[in-house]
Amino acid sequence: MIKSNIAVKLFLSLLLIVPLIGSAGQVNAEDDITGHPMEEQIRALISQDIMKGYDDGSFGAYDKISRVQFASLISRSLNLEPDTTQNFSDMPSDEETINRIQGAAGAGIITGYQDGTFRPYQQISREHMAVMLKRALDYLQVDAERATLRFADNDLINKDYLEHVSVNVYYKIINGKTINNQQYFAPKEASTRGQAAKVIYELLNTIKAETEPVPDEEDPEKPGTPEEPEEPEEPAKPEARYGIGSFTAAGEMFVEREYATYNEALSAYKGSSGKYLTFGESVIKMNTGIALTVPSPTSSLTNVYNESMTSAWTYVVNDTELRYLDADQDKVKVQVGNKIGYVKHSNVKLIPFSVLEDRSSYSVNASGELVHRVYMNSRDSAASYIAGPAPDSLVQGQTYYSWDGATFYDANGRQVAEGYQYFQHLPARSTTNYTAEEIDQYIIDELKRLEERNPNSTVYKDAYKRSKLVGLGKHLKKVEKEEGVNALMILALAQHESAYGMSERAQTYNNLFGLRVYDDNPANDYFETVQDNVDELLNEFWNKNYIPPTGPHANGAAFGHKGYGFNVKYASDPYWGSKAAGHMYRIDKALGGKDLKNAEQIGITTTTGLNIRTAPELTDQTKLFTYPKTDMPVIIKGEATGASDIPWVKIISDVGVNKEAYVSGHYVKVLPIVK
Template sequence: MVQRNHSNKNIIISFLTLLMMLILPAWVAAAPTDEATNVSTNKTWTITFNKAVDPISVNLNSVYVLDQFDVKKNGTITVSPDRKSVTIAPPVEGYNFSNTYTLHITNSIKDESGKPLSSNKQKKFTIETPGTYDIVNIASDGTTSFVKSYDSYENALTNLKSSQGIQYKDSLVKIPSGMVVTRAHASNVLTNIYSDKQLTKPVTYVISNTELPYISSSDTYVEVNVAGKNMFISQENSKLIPENALTGRSYYSVSNSELVHSIYSTSSKTYSSYQIGAAPDFMTAGQKYYSVDGTHFTNTSEQEIGTSYPYFEYLSARSKTTYTAEEIDAYISAMLLKLESDYPNNVLYQQAAQKSKLIGLGSYLKQIEETQHINALFILALAQHESAYGLSNRAQQYNNLFGLYVSDNNPLAKYFPTVESNIDELIKAFINKNYLPPNAGYANGAVFGNKAIGINMKYASDPFWGAKAAGHMYRIDQMMGGKDSITKYKLGITNTSGLNVRTGPGTEYTAAYRYTKAGMPITILDDNLPEADWIKILSDSADYEELYIHRDYVQEIPVK
């Protein structure tokens, strides 16, 4: 509880630690005497205020950490955008094991009106003691038994047998094989995924309890497979599960000629499933299949059986649907009535055909398709996925069909005056600004994609967000007669980095933009040009409709 000061002019602060929150007494009271113990070596402190502070007054002289020799030992100090909190990072090398430090907040910190804190405040904290690295045997049922302790990971690794694992503070940090389940660390539910072992180059992120195939590990990182690419996450965000301890595993299967993904939860030991699209011809009903990226499949014996890309997951958002506004409106009405009929006892779907925020959007979606060059069904599929068919609380109360400005760590209730203004915000502030233009900050391909390609890399923490949204687009098309599936575009993937995408079929034409990395998804408009070495593609940039790439740098992909 916060003790109120008799004067409301003073700033009240609190420490938000990784594992606990300590709210300081009123400024007129004595400094706190309790001491935090067993603090992590990479501890970041956050100080929160009841007033916005003057950021100029927040510096190494007004807030800092001293070691036992009165030497400053903190890292970067950052003021939050609202100026009501300050974070103090640990030193680059981390705090030393078993050492005691003191966090100082001085009255040099001022609020925006220039009023300082009434007194200095201090907080002592002691860093955890180092643990031992224990070699363990891993039994056939996944249980472990202690073998021997070592004072360093390197010493344990030197003596490790191929069938054994290494534990640190009762957590496995190395296993022969198995899976990794991501876990929250401190107040952050997200796990950053990096391209380097040093964990300095973030590529994407996933939510807690995401299952990833284990490749290797050290005492600081875990190498995992993310959508077909080997990348790295922190040990702090990892729970390693040996192969023998796995009680279930995510898989793909065929149901009614459609591809179904069943995701296993290690915490609840249950499966949840969703439909992606049409099943590849090489799959058989009643069989299980595995895939790390949803395109390259093996059987349960880990033998490769085929490759197939879900069409709507890899179709450019710049494409156009063949359906009219009237057909889209008719679909929305039919879909909502179907939800009412199929789930009569579900409160969410009751009176769906009267209250959904999707009703009557056909004309506006087609208008956006023409003016902003975003497929109308692409937007509708995203709205269905993010807003439970326009029936979610955010859709109903805030006209927010897409969860805009809502993150895993900050579920902001952002209001929009109309659903049309919400769609405008999605297109102008997100999709057409940051995701589709080739040189935009989050550009990884103009498709729904996954955690290695497309919008999914930076838009959503769910690694299967792209596949789920594509599943909605597939079902929309199927319910309206499947016209978009019948008249498929050809799709491809680039195979080289630094690839120029030109305004005409030849090197003499200007480059409209460049793909800096290989593996970019493209939608092919014509691969039978008079200029045989060139193919016509759909532009990722809204400034062009059609562009050209040399045939040698594109691999057509099989779609279903």
């Protein structure tokens, strides 16, 4: 129950004059709230001016919500007055948001981090949301009850937050998720605006239900707020079954007939035309379309397995479009990059091309560059970046599609081009044509351009003075010579991972590359200098795990994609390799294009167990190492003549620094590089 104090009385008096929680107001059938699972809660908060939509009239219920946005919601819901003594080092610039943060901080609902920051724009997780909600109850002096937590993922909840979660679960402010007859809390999962509306709605209802009648000092006989009747329990949903279905004109799945077993449904599917095999209301087998990855209760990542589903060889973040190839009762066959893999049904949503409203695509800009537009289905939004020069056969004004960024198809599915991005497939054992002085000058010039393009940004203000990239050219060229890794490749990754050396992690921890920072377990390793951070990248990651052919994450010594290269095991973003290579392309372009104009010839191996030799001879003494996997990018330095009839190719060895080696030309394909 709530104990009486002045703040509580003021809040309760306000609560009595706002519309009753649950009065949703007029429904607009054309908005993006109608039909949302949290529609009632969203409309209730909109009607009370607690939540608002965007300027374009949308609400964005599936958009992720940040720490500052959620704290502001609580502050606005409880009508918290700003405490001007409460400040963080990374406060936003607008006054209204500052007031909301200071109100929540003054009430003890937010406390910030030990370094004095609040990190306002980080996405808020479910467990951090539970912490703020529990503190809101504490502020209003609710003698909160606790539930026994029986989630399958209890161990994933931060032990310091277990009490906060248990209070939320008791009052059903935040509920778990039922998957395969098990309950999960999913503590690390990022929350959306719709979910935030739901928990704020439940918080206010909880406060009402737990409030003792508060006597009015002038009229002590005034009755308190009556308790609301309990809502009847929802009837249990019928058990999902296999079926055959089709899509309506509105894009809704309609199950036409159900079957007792998978095999019965499969037989009916094979004898149908234009139908889909379903389980419940989900498609589990179709002719063509995409397999869109979705998060599980315990992870935001989707593992991609071998056919026996015994070993995961890569992983991708949720909302990734994979090419659907086939499916059976247990798994879905997909294309990831240029490779074939298998994913669990529970980790993907199958969407036929015929009902796709939008998808990721490629186009050509006015400068003849390849623009990759990455569509995010869950948010119905997109972001674009320049990958490099476009293949000549692609024309401006047309839309193209590709699963690996190298083979392109038109809207009818016909292949129209093949062209590989140089910097995406260039092996790390290469050398840039630029000097340390040129690299340093580029860094200064680019940082100044960033500040000019973002005049109102506090992030890039005086970036050319504050960035952790400033003066790094000498060390990059030093490690290029001594460690055998291209200096521009390191700089490109630093730009991509650290917002040009201006990210909080770079500024605070000298961590330019996100080392030891993972999707579901973020960490911050501190380095004395950025030079130490560069050395750590090479000595403990690239030259130890990724470049050597026998390394635990060896899939080719180039940025690559999810089929081969660093990207297979380095990052969950399927386009990480392409994006990092895009930075490398733009660096080279800004410096005059010398690297691309003088491009190395790149080949890719075409078989497993390929031996690399110290000389063009088939002897035990010449064996240098073996590529256990196929698709290993190599730098080709020319042809060589040996004692046998084999067409030998001279390459740069992945083992050692500046060493040449030899391989049979039968097993190396020359990549058509786009220039």
